[in-house]
Amino acid sequence: MNNGSNSSSGNSYNAKTIRAMVAMYCRDCHHRQEICNECQTLTDYAINRLQHCPIKETRTTCGKCQIHCYKPKMKIKIQEVMRYAGPLMIKRHPGMAIKHLLEGLKKTSKKKKHELS
């Protein structure tokens, strides 16, 4: 068990995580050596949203956020990325605090928390 503790500057790891996840998704799903334009845009968008999220301090998951920071189209894309890369990231980097991200975005699935594999 690790508690996934974060430092107070809890933002950069999220940006890093998003970048890593999108890159992983793009490589496997778009079969690119380097991240494609579309995915690059998505990354920038997600990180931008993250940095400007007005409630990030409260650590509420984005899924519960009253302010819908993601445009619907972007949200669908990022959900796809999360769904694909999320479980892989947890396996490969269990220490990375991405559960927060996943919690917010996997609302569409009715699965329980620990059935992601």
Ligand SMILES: [Zn+2]
């Ligand atoms: Zn791509």
